[in-house]
Amino acid sequence: MSLPIQKRSSNRQPLAPALRRLPPGASQAELLSLTEKRLQDAGVDSPRLDAELLLASALQIDRLQVLIESRRVLSPDVVGEIESLVQRRESREPMSQILGRREFWSLDFKVDRNVLTPRPETEILVERFLSLAKAREAAGPLDVLDLGTGSGILAVVAALEISSCRATAVDCSLEALETARENARAHGVQDRIEFVHSDWFERVAPTARFDFILCNPPYIPENYMDRLPPDVKNFEPESALNGGAGGLDCFRRIVPEAGLRLNPGGYLLLEMWRDQAAALGEIFLRAGGWSVPETIKDYAGLDRITVARRLARG
Ligand SMILES: C[S@@+](CC[C@H](N)C(=O)[O-])C[C@H]1O[C@@H](n2cnc3c(N)ncnc32)[C@H](O)[C@@H]1O
Incomplete structure (x- = not known):
């Protein structure tokens, strides 16, 4: 964001x-x-x-x-x-919450106080996901995990853009999952998305394996939270923003487990906060079994998306 x-x-x-x-x-x-x-x-x-x-x-x-x-x-x-x-x-209530909607990927999404308002930067993650997914589509149906789905944007766009996509959308917030479900219904893809109330992977079926894991986790460093504009700090859910010390807590949990949940050759795409690329690279290195992560910059020239591939043998 x-x-x-x-x-x-x-x-x-x-x-x-x-x-x-x-x-x-x-x-x-x-x-x-x-x-x-x-x-x-x-x-x-x-x-x-x-x-x-x-x-x-x-x-x-x-x-x-x-x-x-x-x-x-x-x-x-x-x-x-x-x-x-x-x-x-x-x-300073955000316009998205006053109007109850926000456009993402040229689609209309319901937004409320329980979900992060979709940000344009997250479209960069979607662009890269779609170019990788379309190259793999011929090999059969794609299983996609949207980790921390919020308003459901990533799962919904994946299901709309990739006809063979079966998506799983996870969030720890029941209220966010309800909003995500409403968005899936509004876009007619509710039957192709399974919604799971879970602390990251905890309640995702242990045998489930994915071709892509997409995640825009809370990544704002804890000591920066007070400096956020009031529109964000006072109205968006803290559980969607606060990434703990250095903003890296969620990455430390997600990366090692994602390695176990991806099919060989599968991809993990993560959104991050400026200056986190090097620390995130370390987390991948320590977890082992990953390609060297690629970093994609956002429209402001800041590091924004990390793409890492699960090696065939970890
Ligand atoms: C930054 S928001 C991203 C929302 C949406 N994917 C987007 O890109 O707009 C992060 C989401 O992760 C969820 N989340 C935070 N901690 C979580 C956890 N431990 N397990 C599952 N979801 C979590 C939050 O509730 C929030 O919806």
């Missing part, structure tokens, strides 16, 4: 809450600019975009219409509804 450094909010003194409430009788254009100003004062990164999306959501229209119908005057009820959305965003 890409985590922006916390931005300082504006130095200007905000108006008293009563004076800041959106006034009934204002036009859409006025509401838009008042909302933008309030979000800017609250330290929101993209106040204009968020203001447009909040108005569009309350009015159940798209963003373009918000701009086109700028002179329209809204009823007090609708203004009240916009006001409550604006207050949520001012408190």
Whole structure:
């Protein structure tokens, strides 16, 4: 996940809450600019975009219409509804949770407080997985394990993109699994994904073997958690973020066991946090039986994905 450094909010003194409430009788254009100003004062990164999306959501229209119908005057009820959305965003609740959805891989996914909001960086993992999986597809059905499924994005995309894919989606959070199931149903792949409530591999059938294990584990170093922006720190589940000392706790558990659960020649694809590539390389080396891991950078040029192959003999 890409985590922006916390931005300082504006130095200007905000108006008293009563004076800041959106006034009934204002036009859409006025509401838009008042909302933008309030979000800017609250330290929101993209106040204009968020203001447009909040108005569009309350009015159940798209963003373009918000701009086109700028002179329209809204009823007090609708203004009240916009006001409550604006207050949520001012408190730094993420847009994905306010709107209840986020796009990933050009697909719509339900998002709530129980799951990590899908990040664009995770699409890099998907791209590499699909190029490897498509090369192996001819050899027969693919068994894919999505470890720490959260909203279910990796299992759902795997099932949608690879017709022979049988996916297992694991999470330690029952609530996250429920959201993942809803997303699988919404995309029509629920029959091709088995959902397992488990502490990593613990309750995955002991005889199950996989061709691919995909995992975006909690990897934020514990001592960095306080420096996360409020949108992340106060609203996303800590169990999806906190990777313990150095952020490496989950990797230390996952890598050795993944070696036992992959078919020979199978792949483990992991998302990681900047600067973790070398330590992760050590973990693979110590576990033994792996190819030298490949590191893929993200759009910001930071190490982001590790791909390691299980050697035929470990
Ligand atoms: C960073 S989120 C990734 C969610 C999703 N795969 C994505 O890429 O957006 C990590 C997920 O791992 C789950 N998790 C954390 N510790 C776990 C454990 N010990 N066993 C199983 N799942 C775990 C969390 O509940 C969370 O859903």
